[in-house]
Amino acid sequence: METRERAELLKLLTELVASPSVNPPGDELGAARVLQAHLRSAGLAAEVREFEPGRANLVARIGEPGRGRRLALCSHLDVVPAGDGWGGDPFRLSRAGDRLEGRGVCDAKGQLAAMARALVRLAARPRLGGEVVLVAVGGEEAGATGAKALVEEGFTADAVVVGEPTGMRVCTAHKGRAEVTVRVTGTGGHAAAVRDLDPPVARLPEVLLRLERLAAELAAAPHPVVGPPTLAVTRVSARAANTATVPQEATLVLDRRLVPGETHERVDAEIRRALDGLAGVEVRTRAGAHPAEQDPGHPLVRAARAATGSDASGGIGFPATCDQYVFARTGAACVVLGAGDLRENRAHAAGEHVSLEALAEASAAYERLALTYLAGLAGLAGPPPAETPRGGTPSSATPWTAPAPAGTAPDTAQETQRTWT
Ligand SMILES: [Zn+2]
Numbered sequence: 001m002e003t004r005e006r007a008e009l010l011k012l013l014t015e016l017v018a019s020p021s022v023n024p025p026g027d028e029l030g031a032a033r034v035l036q037a038h039l040r041s042a043g044l045a046a047e048v049r050e051f052e053p054g055r056a057n058l059v060a061r062i063g064e065p066g067r068g069r070r071l072a073l074c075s076h077l078d079v080v081p082a083g084d085g086w087g088g089d090p091f092r093l094s095r096a097g098d099r100l101e102g103r104g105v106c107d108a109k110g111q112l113a114a115m116a117r118a119l120v121r122l123a124a125r126p127r128l129g130g131e132v133v134l135v136a137v138g139g140e141e142a143g144a145t146g147a148k149a150l151v152e153e154g155f156t157a158d159a160v161v162v163g164e165p166t167g168m169r170v171c172t173a174h175k176g177r178a179e180v181t182v183r184v185t186g187t188g189g190h191a192a193a194v195r196d197l198d199p200p201v202a203r204l205p206e207v208l209l210r211l212e213r214l215a216a217e218l219a220a221a222p223h224p225v226v227g228p229p230t231l232a233v234t235r236v237s238a239r240a241a242n243t244a245t246v247p248q249e250a251t252l253v254l255d256r257r258l259v260p261g262e263t264h265e266r267v268d269a270e271i272r273r274a275l276d277g278l279a280g281v282e283v284r285t286r287a288g289a290h291p292a293e294q295d296p297g298h299p300l301v302r303a304a305r306a307a308t309g310s311d312a313s314g315g316i317g318f319p320a321t322c323d324q325y326v327f328a329r330t331g332a333a334c335v336v337l338g339a340g341d342l343r344e345n346r347a348h349a350a351g352e353h354v355s356l357e358a359l360a361e362a363s364a365a366y367e368r369l370a371l372t373y374l375a376g377l378a379g380l381a382g383p384p385p386a387e388t389p390r391g392g393t394p395s396s397a398t399p400w401t402a403p404a405p406a407g408t409a410p411d412t413a414q415e416t417q418r419t420w421t
Pocket of ligand 1: 107140322
């Protein structure tokens with residue numbers, strides 16, 4: 001990639017890192033404005049919308065609306081807190097040769113900058129044969145709130161590429177998550193009179209044993225792409241007002257990772273079954289991310305593999321959860337793809353870094369992917385879908401309307417539905 005492009009990418013990423021957008025609380029609005037200003041200076045319109053005060057998503061569209069396919073390039077504006085252990089200011093990008101360091105350079109502002117530059121280059125082409133939409137969401141690091149708000153507002157696409165550090169491997173699936181609280185109640189009281197009590201802590205070994213058995217059963221049934229579902233005890237607590245009192249309640253928190261095909265309801269029922277018959281046990285399941293899985297034979301996956309030079313044929317799992325499931329649930333084809341590695345590049349840790357070269361390559365790959373997917377080159381894709389709602393079936397209830405041509409007032413129905421298209 002030419003030097004000027006690399007300089008633009010670096011400039012945008014430096015500005016994005018300097019606008020912290022730490023989640024919690026989120027504060028993505030500043031970073032969204034930075035991205036909007038960058039796109040504007042390249043002649044592209046971008047809409048920033050707050051989904052909560054100070055929390056923002058950005059959408060920028062190019063190409064021919066209503067023609068061919070719509071591809072979204074999506075990554076997130078928010079970052080996890082910096083934490084301790086940085087050599088310098090984590091919100092001031094530092095560069096040593098090819099190595100860029102700062103909070104978010106890899107997860108995921110670097111991916112976002114690479115996608116934004118790909119959009120700018122694609123916009124300079126005379127004809128794309130479809131639409132490319134840059135989607136910068138907030139809230140990815142906690143509950144996918146930005147992506148969910150976007151989808152609730154009616155955003156759809158035929159295909160979505162989610163920018164996360166995958167080492168440029170085309171990831172087709174990720175696990176979901178549930179957080180399960182097991183509350184064990186009994187009778188607490190004076191520790192010197194323990195014979196009259198029913199301490200819940202005494203029942204914990206049986207509870208833990210049954211959960212361990214369940215975890216072993218899960219480990220024996222791996223999913224072909226993302227591996228086995230897991231169950232881990234992540235918190236054990238039982239506490240009375242002082243250490244001479246037996247607590248009347250003990251609580252376990254479980255982290256349960258779901259594989260594609262599993263549901264939160266099933267996870268809840270399975271844990272209740274495992275603990276069935278034990279007195280004073282209550283189970284509460286909080287649904288987190290859903291698992292997601294993309295058919296590896298889909299034209300999007302083939303276009304992504306062609307663009308990255310991958311020779312993989314089966315599915316590849318992304319080790320963390322991300323926004324893939326939110327878009328997949330709208331019916332869009334969806335892959336996860338980006339530069340760097342979650343662990344090696346210290347995402348979510350002090351010293352998060354990424355290679356500028358790798359980001360530039362990712363940017364070029366996003367551009368190739370878009371061209372290939374929209375054009376359906378070399379038999380990679382069939383003809384574009386007919387006049388059906390984007391990303392859904394013809395009977396899909398998801399509201400979607402084409403943008404009104406300039407100078408015409410949308411009718412009322414369109415007005416109420418006109419959202420992120
Ligand atoms: Zn991320």
